Amino acid sequence: MTDELLKVEHLKKYFPIRKSFFKRSSLYIKAVDDVSFIMRRGEILGVVGESGSGKTTLARLILRLIKPTSGTVYFDNIDIFKLSEKEMRRLRPKMQMIFQDVTASLNPRKNVRDILAQVYKTHTSLSKKEIDQNIEKLLISVGLTPPHIFMNRYPHELSGGQRQRVNIARAIALEPELIIADEPTSALDASLKRQIVDLFKHIYEERKGKLSYIIISHDISLIYSLTQKTLVMYLGRMVEYGDTKKIIHDPKHPYTMMLISAVPIPDPDIERNRKIFIGGEPMTLESAFTGCPFYNRCPFATEKCKKETPPLVRLDDGRYVACWLYS
Numbered sequence: 001m002t003d004e005l006l007k008v009e010h011l012k013k014y015f016p017i018r019k020s021f022f023k024r025s026s027l028y029i030k031a032v033d034d035v036s037f038i039m040r041r042g043e044i045l046g047v048v049g050e051s052g053s054g055k056t057t058l059a060r061l062i063l064r065l066i067k068p069t070s071g072t073v074y075f076d077n078i079d080i081f082k083l084s085e086k087e088m089r090r091l092r093p094k095m096q097m098i099f100q101d102v103t104a105s106l107n108p109r110k111n112v113r114d115i116l117a118q119v120y121k122t123h124t125s126l127s128k129k130e131i132d133q134n135i136e137k138l139l140i141s142v143g144l145t146p147p148h149i150f151m152n153r154y155p156h157e158l159s160g161g162q163r164q165r166v167n168i169a170r171a172i173a174l175e176p177e178l179i180i181a182d183e184p185t186s187a188l189d190a191s192l193k194r195q196i197v198d199l200f201k202h203i204y205e206e207r208k209g210k211l212s213y214i215i216i217s218h219d220i221s222l223i224y225s226l227t228q229k230t231l232v233m234y235l236g237r238m239v240e241y242g243d244t245k246k247i248i249h250d251p252k253h254p255y256t257m258m259l260i261s262a263v264p265i266p267d268p269d270i271e272r273n274r275k276i277f278i279g280g281e282p283m284t285l286e287s288a289f290t291g292c293p294f295y296n297r298c299p300f301a302t303e304k305c306k307k308e309t310p311p312l313v314r315l316d317d318g319r320y321v322a323c324w325l326y327s
């Protein structure tokens, strides 16, 4: 075991744009475009960005649910794309995902007991009785009590918050080292959202030092309350990366400033320093485009931004920014 849980290096995923069902064109969507970062064991990383910025694609790459166009992911110092299917199956229990669509990720024809038992049947050789005991403990630890009532319920008999608790139970069942939660609260109202955030915190504290999260969200307040590091993505590229507090209190990239000015943060200091930004839509990315992907919405854009992609540079305070204002 090393201190470094995850190392992502120059990760890229380009999807070909089809002209028609049969015909591929030479154009690509750069869903993830040159993403690199290191995650320490026990760290909580937030990934933020608007819809289509590549957050889910990045998660799927990290878990090897899809293959990259190029780049590497090391998990526990192992290059996961070099593993055989069998070796990967052995690694799977250590990395879990809570999927974006809470409802679709639970089989409607199975009750909670069967949904959770499936995990143990696939990855352990526990007896039926041991599985039931584990499920009981799991349900208690995610706040679905008394457990015997919830065991026999079907997904449609649960509220949105309860369904998400079942998803969380399934993710923690095998005591993973990494959980990636994709928009874990986007389907929930404010009070339920707070409960789920508290549950994530509680599980994290219980397994302190042994569990890391990647929390994917476009919700800055969620990222603020839950994460230590933040990665801001824009059209597949990392535009800012570093300590969450620094990034949210003092965003450097114009896109991060825009994201933060659009969201209420429960912190009066931030409220006072708010900068107002105009909106606009992300451009349609063409493969041949070489400039900064944010230039058409950026109030500081110059001719250079239109022509050249800014490199990711390290600032004095340790964060990374990809913007010509700082290069």
Ligand SMILES: Nc1ncnc2c1ncn2[C@@H]1O[C@H](COP(=O)(O)OP(=O)(O)OP(=O)(O)O)[C@@H](O)[C@H]1O
Pocket: 015, 016, 029, 030, 031, 049, 050, 051, 052, 053, 054, 055, 056, 057, 058, 100, 218
């Ligand atoms: N299998 C695929 N084939 C083709 N294009 C894809 C595929 N998966 C994702 N994309 C495209 O890649 C880009 C990034 O998508 P992704 O789902 O990763 O974004 P996201 O940040 O998770 O967005 P959201 O906030 O809406 O969930 C989008 O333009 C999307 O249309």
Ligand SMILES: [Mg+2]
Pocket: 055, 056, 057, 100, 182
């Ligand atoms: Mg997504």
